[in-house]
Amino acid sequence: xxxxxxxxxxxxxxxxxxxxxxxxxxxxxxxxxxxxxxxxxxxxxxxxxxxxxxxxxxxxxxxxxxxxxxxxxxxxxxxxxxxxxxxxxxxxxxxxxxxxxxxxxxxxxxxxxxxxxxxxxxxxxxxxxxxxxxxxxxxxxxxxxxxxxxxxxxxxxxxxxxxxxxxxxxxxxxxxxxxxxxxxxxxxxxxxxxxxxxxxxxxxxxxxxxxxxxxxxxxxxxxxxxxxxxxxxxxxxxxxxxxxxxxxxxxxxxxxxxxxxxxxxxxxxxxxxxxxxx
Amino acid sequence: xxxxxxxxxxxxxxxxxxxxxxxxxxxxxxxxxxxxxxxxxxxxxxxxxxxxxxxxxxxxxxxxxxxxxxxxxxxxxxxxxxxxxxxxxxxxxxxxxxxxxxxxxxxxxxxxxxxxxxxxxxxxxxxxxxxxxxxxxxxxxxxxxxxxxxxxxxxxxxxxxxxxxxxxxxxxxxxxxxxxxxxxxxxxxxxxxxxxxxxxxxxxxxxxxxxxxxxxxxxxxxxxxxxxxxxxxxxxxxxxxxxxxxxxxxxxxxxxxxxxxxxxxxxxxxxxxxxxxx
Numbered sequence: 001x002x003x004x005x006x007x008x009x010x011x012x013x014x015x016x017x018x019x020x021x022x023x024x025x026x027x028x029x030x031x032x033x034x035x036x037x038x039x040x041x042x043x044x045x046x047x048x049x050x051x052x053x054x055x056x057x058x059x060x061x062x063x064x065x066x067x068x069x070x071x072x073x074x075x076x077x078x079x080x081x082x083x084x085x086x087x088x089x090x091x092x093x094x095x096x097x098x099x100x101x102x103x104x105x106x107x108x109x110x111x112x113x114x115x116x117x118x119x120x121x122x123x124x125x126x127x128x129x130x131x132x133x134x135x136x137x138x139x140x141x142x143x144x145x146x147x148x149x150x151x152x153x154x155x156x157x158x159x160x161x162x163x164x165x166x167x168x169x170x171x172x173x174x175x176x177x178x179x180x181x182x183x184x185x186x187x188x189x190x191x192x193x194x195x196x197x198x199x200x201x202x203x204x205x206x207x208x209x210x211x212x213x214x215x216x217x218x219x220x221x222x223x224x225x226x227x228x229x230x231x232x233x234x235x236x237x238x239x240x241x242x243x244x245x246x247x248x249x250x251x252x253x254x255x256x257x258x259x260x261x262x263x264x265x266x267x268x269x270x271x272x273x274x275x276x277x278x
Numbered sequence: 279x280x281x282x283x284x285x286x287x288x289x290x291x292x293x294x295x296x297x298x299x300x301x302x303x304x305x306x307x308x309x310x311x312x313x314x315x316x317x318x319x320x321x322x323x324x325x326x327x328x329x330x331x332x333x334x335x336x337x338x339x340x341x342x343x344x345x346x347x348x349x350x351x352x353x354x355x356x357x358x359x360x361x362x363x364x365x366x367x368x369x370x371x372x373x374x375x376x377x378x379x380x381x382x383x384x385x386x387x388x389x390x391x392x393x394x395x396x397x398x399x400x401x402x403x404x405x406x407x408x409x410x411x412x413x414x415x416x417x418x419x420x421x422x423x424x425x426x427x428x429x430x431x432x433x434x435x436x437x438x439x440x441x442x443x444x445x446x447x448x449x450x451x452x453x454x455x456x457x458x459x460x461x462x463x464x465x466x467x468x469x470x471x472x473x474x475x476x477x478x479x480x481x482x483x484x485x486x487x488x489x490x491x492x493x494x495x496x497x498x499x500x501x502x503x504x505x506x507x508x509x510x511x512x513x514x515x516x517x518x519x520x521x522x523x524x525x526x527x528x529x530x531x532x533x534x535x536x537x538x539x540x541x542x543x544x545x546x547x548x549x550x551x552x553x554x555x556x
Binding site for chain 2: 038
């Protein structure tokens with residue numbers, strides 16, 4: 001990959017940068033496909049965001065940005081146009097600059113989850129989904145499920161006000177979806193989603209009562225620490241189909257590529273080319 | 279070259295970025311030497327400089343910057359510490375961020391010229407030098423000659439006030455050097471430097487009366503358009519040793535590498551690895 005002054009700059013913005021994985025996924029793919037673009041990590045703290053993000057978005061060779069912690073919420077009011085996904089999620093992880101300079105934002109964290117289970121055969125139209133965790137990733141997943149045409153979304157968060165706020169945003173932008181809040185009871189749901197950090201530390205309680213998950217349910221986890229979290233192991237033992245956290249990462253990248261206008265790719269292709277250093 | 283969140287970011291700042299060459303020289307060298315750093319072009323106009331440069335310098339993974347047109351003068355007051363070369367040249371083309379966050383600036387445009395002729399066998403200590411052109415590059419070359427220990431510097435510029443200002447800065451910072459201003463007469467000088475744009479367009483007059491250049495003189499040109507400019511061709515015909523413009527480019531990069539703490543390299547090594555796309 002030869003970076004030149006004509007190379008499209010895709011800034012990977014967040015802090016700390018040490019654990020960023022996107023450059024090692026996107027750049028090998030750009031290289032393989034002969035796309036003259038590069039993902040460059042740029043460390044920006046929350047405190048620096050107000051001055052730094054507009055400056056980066058204004059670089060003349062700026063094409064777009066991947067936005068990560070702690071900037072996903074902060075960036076939203078800096079944009080000219082945002083998708084419904086951003087409005088529902090309340091956060092943004094992708095920014096594109098149009099030819100006329102306008103900044104457009106979208107949110108693909110939830111897309112990765114939803115695309116992943118759809119590709120695994122899960123039918124989304126009319127489905128019922130329970131999501132535990134109404135923080136950033138849970139909100140993004142709920143936003144993508146609503147857009148994908150599910151019939152019912154049940155939301156749970158230890159901070160019930162957080163679940164209520166997400167429910168209100170969903171009802172505003174997706175009146176066609178039945179949205180409820182309450183305990184994390186997976187009984188009777190087609191899709192069961194852990195969007196809490198439970199499972200990152202050994203000894204964490206399970207986010208759901210596994211005994212109440214139907215064997216026909218699809219169970220997904222956002223925790224990326226291990227390939228199979230305790231929740232997924234228990235769900236698998238019950239006969240459920242599952243989705244691991246890393247799938248969400250690779251499944252969302254095709255959505256990003258389309259958003260930036262870099263064509264598309266399959267998660268398998270991206271995974272085969274990725275040069276992630278741990 | 280795998281860019282990760284731990285890769286040191288060297289911003290190449292200027293506008294327009296289309297003709298930038300540094301990424302195709304530095305990055306292959308970093309790759310060959312296993313240095314985890316990357317030069318990334320970032321287009322910044324003069325109008326955007328005040329807001330953008332401090333933002334870029336504050337990126338948490340920012341290690342340093344190469345500064346080019348139109349920012350070399352604008353950047354100077356943004357720095358915490360600048361070298362004598364910067365003070366004399368009035369401009370800066372390299373910025374390094376120290377561990378404590380302080381921004382240090384230096385100027386290597388002239389270093390490239392001076393290192394190049396020194397490596398070609400030109401003795402600098404006590405030498406007499408005439409420089410035509412007291413703009414950015416001429417000032418940088420004069421600054422580097424003064425630091426290299428020449429005895430006498432004669433400056434010429436069509437804009438005589440510009441030559442006078444450079445002379446004043448030289449006298450302030452290098453009282454040991456005899457500095458004069460006046461016409462571009464090369465007679466009797468050990469080193470003759472064209473730092474004007476004359477030679478970029480065919481039909482340009484020569485910057486010096488070649489008949490008055492001593493055959494023992496060393497003649498260098500900053501014009502990079504052709505390998506051998508009309509001035510250099512005429513000087514060569516008189517028996518002078520010469521230095522082409524591209525040498526200045528490759529000779530200054532080792533100085534940059536040392537400044538950033540990336541070790542050193544020879545211009546030949548850099549040239550062999552460079553992947554410049556024209």
